[in-house]
Amino acid sequence: SQTIHQWPATLVQPVGSPLSLECTVEGTSNPNLYWYRQAAGRGLQLLFYSVGIGQISSEVPQNLSASRPQDRQFILSSKKLLLSDSGFYLCAWEPIGGNVLTFGAGSRLTVL
Amino acid sequence: QKEVEQNSGPLSVPEGAIASLNCTYSDRGSQSFFWYRQYSGKSPELIMSIYSNGDKEDGRFTAQLNKASQYVSLLIRDSQPSDSATYLCAVIFRYSGGGADGLTFGKGTHLIIQP
Numbered sequence: 001s002q003t004i005h006q007w008p009a010t011l012v013q014p015v016g017s018p019l020s021l022e023c024t025v026e027g028t029s030n031p032n033l034y035w036y037r038q039a040a041g042r043g044l045q046l047l048f049y050s051v052g053i054g055q056i057s058s059e060v061p062q063n064l065s066a067s068r069p070q071d072r073q074f075i076l077s078s079k080k081l082l083l084s085d086s087g088f089y090l091c092a093w094e095p096i097g098g099n100v101l102t103f104g105a106g107s108r109l110t111v112l
Numbered sequence: 113q114k115e116v117e118q119n120s121g122p123l124s125v126p127e128g129a130i131a132s133l134n135c136t137y138s139d140r141g142s143q144s145f146f147w148y149r150q151y152s153g154k155s156p157e158l159i160m161s162i163y164s165n166g167d168k169e170d171g172r173f174t175a176q177l178n179k180a181s182q183y184v185s186l187l188i189r190d191s192q193p194s195d196s197a198t199y200l201c202a203v204i205f206r207y208s209g210g211g212a213d214g215l216t217f218g219k220g221t222h223l224i225i226q227p
Binding site (some may be wrong): 034 | 144146154156158200204214216217218219220
């Protein structure tokens with residue numbers, strides 16, 4: 001069966017510090033991968049999606065970047081965090097050709 | 113413009129009653145629709161998908177789709193306190209970058225089932 005792992009689960013970072021969130025998927029090959037952010041009182045906002053290794057698309061301009069160094073690994077990064085980067089970050093995957101999205105447990109980021 | 117609209121609530125329903133959650137979407141060409149449930153502090157989990165006009169039933173849950181009206185709803189029968197959560201409506205729009213059909217989510221309706 002397929003599983004998705006996300007870490008760290010919780011982190012508190014100062015403004016201007018770097019960020020790295022990691023997501024891995026097991027039990028499948030060539031999944032579509034997504035990073036969403038859910039800020040307090042707001043809906044899920046799509047940040048990045050990837051259909052393959054090294055292929056990253058961004059839906060909105062932001063202070064963040066994403067990379068997919070391996071087929072089942074998706075990384076969200078920032079060089080300098082802003083207060084507005086605080087939120088609940090969710091990695092998700094769907095099988096290629098499918099449309100059912102499964103989420104990881106999420107990473108809660110607080111920027112102080 | 114890709115938009116999915118939901119009433120944020122809270123929607124308060126007595127235990128045992130039917131909870132009715134509604135959603136409208138902006139793209140008439142959308143073909144796939146989903147309902148996710150999100151407990152406080154947790155990630156969303158899929159509870160229903162619907163692709164054709166009409167009703168789709170799964171246990172206590174019924175999803176209803178009306179593409180002409182661009183309207184999706186979720187009914188929860190015999191509501192239980194454990195159904196208290198935020199319910200997210202999601203619609204597939206094709207992304208501007210192409211290559212993947214991902215979900216656009218509404219902001220969710222907060223449902224409270226009163227014992």
